[in-house]
Amino acid sequence: MNVHARSVSTDVVVIGAGAAGLAAARTLHGRGIDTLLLEARDRVGGRAYTLRTQDGAFPVELGAEFIHGSAEATMALLRECGERTLELPDDGVPGVWEATQRVLDSVDLHGADTSVDSLLKSARAEDAAQARMLIEGFDAAITADTSMLSIAKEWRGDGNDTRFRPADGYGVLMQYLAEFVKDRLWCNTPVHEIRWSDQGVEVDVVRDGAPIMVRARTAIVTLPIGLLHEESVRFSPPLPAEKRAAVEAIGMGPVIKVVLEFRSVFWKDSFLLTSPGSAFPTVWSRLPQPAPVLVAWAGGDAAVRLRERRIDPESAALDACARLFPKIDIHAQLVRTHYHDWQNDLYAGGAYSYLRVNGADARARLAQPIGQSIHFAGEATCASDAGTVAGAFESGYRAATQVLEHSGR
Numbered sequence: 001m002n003v004h005a006r007s008v009s010t011d012v013v014v015i016g017a018g019a020a021g022l023a024a025a026r027t028l029h030g031r032g033i034d035t036l037l038l039e040a041r042d043r044v045g046g047r048a049y050t051l052r053t054q055d056g057a058f059p060v061e062l063g064a065e066f067i068h069g070s071a072e073a074t075m076a077l078l079r080e081c082g083e084r085t086l087e088l089p090d091d092g093v094p095g096v097w098e099a100t101q102r103v104l105d106s107v108d109l110h111g112a113d114t115s116v117d118s119l120l121k122s123a124r125a126e127d128a129a130q131a132r133m134l135i136e137g138f139d140a141a142i143t144a145d146t147s148m149l150s151i152a153k154e155w156r157g158d159g160n161d162t163r164f165r166p167a168d169g170y171g172v173l174m175q176y177l178a179e180f181v182k183d184r185l186w187c188n189t190p191v192h193e194i195r196w197s198d199q200g201v202e203v204d205v206v207r208d209g210a211p212i213m214v215r216a217r218t219a220i221v222t223l224p225i226g227l228l229h230e231e232s233v234r235f236s237p238p239l240p241a242e243k244r245a246a247v248e249a250i251g252m253g254p255v256i257k258v259v260l261e262f263r264s265v266f267w268k269d270s271f272l273l274t275s276p277g278s279a280f281p282t283v284w285s286r287l288p289q290p291a292p293v294l295v296a297w298a299g300g301d302a303a304v305r306l307r308e309r310r311i312d313p314e315s316a317a318l319d320a321c322a323r324l325f326p327k328i329d330i331h332a333q334l335v336r337t338h339y340h341d342w343q344n345d346l347y348a349g350g351a352y353s354y355l356r357v358n359g360a361d362a363r364a365r366l367a368q369p370i371g372q373s374i375h376f377a378g379e380a381t382c383a384s385d386a387g388t389v390a391g392a393f394e395s396g397y398r399a400a401t402q403v404l405e406h407s408g409r
Contacts, residue, residue, distance in 0.1 A: 006211075006212065006213065007212065007213040007214070007215060008036070008212060008213075008214055008215070009214075009215045009216070010034050010035065010036040010184075010214065010215070010216050011028075011033050011034040011035065011216060011217050011218070011407075012028055012033055012034070012035045012036070012216055012217065012218045012219070012220065012403055013035075013036050013038060013201065013203050013214050013216040013218075013219050013220075014028075014035060014036070014037045014038065014219075014220045014222065015038050015191050015194075015203070015219060015220065015221050015222060015223060015233075016038070016039065016040075016046060016221070016222035016223055016224075016378070017037050017038075017039035017041075017044040017045070017046065017178065017185060017187070018044075018045060018046020018047060018048065018174075018222060018224075018378070018392060019045070019046065019048060019064075019174070019379075019389050019392035019393050019396065020222040020377040020378045020379070020392040020393065020395050020396035020399070021037060021039070021046075021220070021222040021377070021396060022037070022044060022174060022177035022178060022181075022396065023073070023177065023377075023392070023393045023395075023396030023397055023400070024220050024222070024377055024396035024397070024399050024400040024403075025037040025180075025181045025184070025185075025396075025400075026177050026180040026181060027396070027397060027400035027401075027404075028400050028403065028404070029180055029181050029184065030180070031404060033403070033404070033407070034184075035181065035184055036184050036186065036214060036216070037181050037184060037185045037186070038186050038189045038191055038203070038205060038214070039185065039186065039187045039188075039189060040188070040189065040190035040191065040346075040347045041187060041188070041347055042187050042188050043187065044174050044175065044177075044178045044185070044187070045063070045170065045171060045174035046063075046222075046224070046347075046348070046392075047063045047064060047224070047342065047348055047351065047352065048061075048063045048064040048170035048171065048173075048174055048389060049061070049062040049063035049064075049171075049340065050062075050063075050169035050170055050171025050172075050174075051338060053261055053291065053292070053293060054261060054335055054336060057291070058286060058289060058291035058293060059166075059168055059169025059171065060169075060259050060261075060293065060338050061169055061170065061259070061295075062257055062259060062338055062339075062340040063170070063257075063340070063342070063351075064170050064388075064389045065165060065170070065295070066088075066162045066164070066165050067085065067162070067163075067164040067165060067166070067389070067390070068161070068162050068385065068387075068388045068390060069161055069385055069388065069390060070161075070390075071164075071385070071388070071389075071390035072390070073390055073393035073394050073397065074173075074389055074390045074393060077173055077176075077177070077393065078166060078173060080176075081172065081173055081176040083166055083167060083168055083172050083173060083176075084166075084167040084168070085164040085165065085166060085167060086164060086165050086166075086167045086288055086289060087163055087164055087288070088162065088163055088164065088165065088271065088287070088288075089269070089271040089287050089288060093272060093274050095130060096130045096131075096133065096134050096274060097134070099126065099127040099129075099130035099131055099134075100127075100130060100131040100134045100135065100155065101155070102123075102124075102127050103119065103120065103123045103127050103128065103131040104131070104151065104152045104155050104156065106119075106122075106123070107119065107148060107149065107152035109149060109152060109153060109156075111149075113147055113148060113149045113357050113358050113360070114148050114357060115143065115144055115145060115146060115147070115148060115357050116135055116141060116143040116144075116146045116147070116148050116151055117143040117144040117146075118148065119148045120132055120143065129276070132301075133274065133276060133281050133282075133302075135151055135300070136281075136299055136300035136301050136302050137281060137282045137297060137298075137299045137300070137302065138299070139151060139154070139253065139299070139300065139354050139387070140253025140254060140255050140299040140300045140303075140350070140351050140352055140354065140387075141251075141253060141299075141300040141301070141354050142251060142253065142254075142300055142301055142304070142354075143300065143301055145251050145354075145356055145357070146251065146300075146354050146355070146356065146357070147354075147355040147356060147357045147358065147359055147360070148357070149360065150354070150355035150359070150360070165286075167289070170389060186205075186207060188207070188208075189205050189206065189207045190205065190206055190347075191203055191204070191205050191233050192204045192205065192206065192233065192234065193233065193234040193235075193236060194219060194221070194233060194234070194235050194236070194374070195236045196219070196235065196236075196237075196370065196373045196374050197373065198371055198372075198373065200215065200216060200217045200218070200373060201215070201216050201217075201218065201219040201373055201374065202214070202215055203215075203216070203219060217372075217407075218372060218373060218374070218375065218403050218406070219373065219374050219375070220375045220376075220377055220396075220399045220400070220403065221374060221375070221376050221377070222376075222377045222378045222392075222395075222396070222399075223378065224252065224347075224348050224349055224350065224353075224378060224380070225247065225250050225251075225252045225349075225350070225353045225366075225378070225380040226252035226343070226348055226349020226350040227347070227348070227349050228247045229247065229248070229252060229349065230349055232349075239370075240370065242365065243365070243366070243368075243370065245362075245365075246362045246363075246365035246366040247366060248356075249355065249356050249358070249359035249362035249365075250353050250354070250355060250356065250359060250362050250363065250366065250380050251353065251354045251355070251356050252343075252349055252350030252351075252352075252353055252354075252380075253299060253300050253350055253351050253352055253353065253354050253387075254299070254300065254303040254304060254307075254341075254342065254343035254350050254351065255297070255298065255299045255300075255303055255341075255342045255343070255350070255351035255352075256280075256297075256298045256303045256306055256307070256313050256339075256340075256341045256342070256343075257295065257296070257297055257298075257339070257340050257342070258280070258295070258296040258313050258314055258316075258317035258337060258338070258339045259293060259294075259295050259296075259337065259338040259339075260293065260294050260295075260296065260317060260318065260321065260334060260337050260338075261292060261293055261334070261335040261336050261337070261338075262292045262293070262294065262333040262334060262335060263292065263333050263334075263335060264292060264333065265285075265290055265291070265292050266325060266328050266333065267285055267294065267324075267325065269287070270285060270287075271284055271285055271287045272284045273324050275320045275323050275324055278316070278319065278320040278323060279298060279302070279305070279306045279309070279311050279313075279316035279317075279319070279320065280296035280297060280298050280302075280306075280316055280317050280320040281297075281298065281302055281320075282296075282297045282298075282299075283295065283296050283297070283320055283321060283324060284297070292335070294321055296316075296317035296320050296321065298313075299351065303341075303343065307341075307343075313339055313341070314337045314339055317337070318330055318331065318334065318337075352379055352380075352386070352387035352388075353379060353380035353386055353387055354386075354387070355386075363380060363381055363382065363383045363386060364383055366380060366381045367381040367382075367383075367395065367398070369399075369402055372406045375399040375402050375403060376399065377392075377395040377396045377398065377399035378392055378395055379391040379392040379395065381395045382394050382395045
């Protein structure tokens with residue numbers, strides 16, 4: 001195939017080489033379906049973004065980091081590629097968990113929906129403050145916008161069971177999947193328009209500075225919900241009204257993450273720490289690995305507040321650590337910092353999704369294909385494991401299965 005040709009053809013075009021797109025493309029490629037995987041970035045992984053510490057010994061996760069819930073798809077892939085998992089220390093913050101539970105236990109799961117903010121305003125002030133910190137941080141929630149019922153159902157289930165992380169980071173897994181489709185993977189190839197009909201799709205991209213039209217029977221769109229909100233990729237004709245309604249019912253949570261490398265592990269056995277009142281309310285280490293790394297995390301409203309106050313994130317992260325370890329000269333210990341603001345990421349528009357008020361079935365509606373031409377995948381389309389790498393993998397498998405069923409394969 002001449003990549004500089006004005007147009008190319010394939011059976012299936014997959015848009016986005018994050019976890020969902022890689023899973024879908026690998027599945028279809030393995031079944032003999034000619035598949036072209038398009039990625040705007042110069043790397044695979046999407047919102048899983050792994051760097052290394054200065055000495056190369058440990059991963060630095062600027063995006064996805066933990067394994068949530070049972071995560072069968074993630075665990076199976078980790079075993080397949082030979083990457084170990086690490087069990088996290090049992091080092092929660094009991095007061096925060098208990099306060100959140102008290103607030104959410106008051107929710108009638110069969111009642112009318114309202115915002116998390118409204119729920120917190122009706123709770124005891126002390127419990128509300130603790131619950132707000134946890135829900136903002138864990139769910140990247142904008143509490144005035146987030147569905148109370150969705151949060152209550154999530155926390156009463158077992159989806160928040162977070163006990164493991166990939167030992168060498170998610171990057172190893174993403175690169176492993178990319179190897180299966182490397183000859184049919186185009187990075188640095190942003191998509192500008194998707195024209196669709198019952199006859200198939202035409203996707204306009206730019207590759208090596210030249211416009212190319214990709215013709216395919218089917219497209220699998222794995223764009224993050226933030227980009228679907230912004231309509232940064234144009235659909236022609238526009239998405240049907242019911243699909244747009246599903247998109248608008250799902251929010252995209254902002255996250256600012258700063259990873260700090262230090263000269264020594266001065267926090268000893270500490271894993272998860274909270275710093276109420278700090279611009280970064282949550283800080284954690286890479287325990288059980290002896291990595292000289294602390295992660296400062298601001299999610300949801302906390303990320304919005306940090307940005308609105310125009311605070312330098314790296315300085316704010318150091319200040320949060322200084323409050324937690326007042327006897328340590330934090331600045332003298334610092335080696336370097338890594339920083340990512342996911343809402344300002346051109347190809348993400350946020351970190352991961354949450355349901356807006358009365359958005360209960362929005363994920364399932366978004367997951368429905370448009371005829372046989374366009375299929376949707378990504379964590380925002382997974383009702384059971386939304387917001388997670390596991391959910392993204394599952395959605396990619398589901399979309400690939402839909403395509404195979406339509407093709408009779």
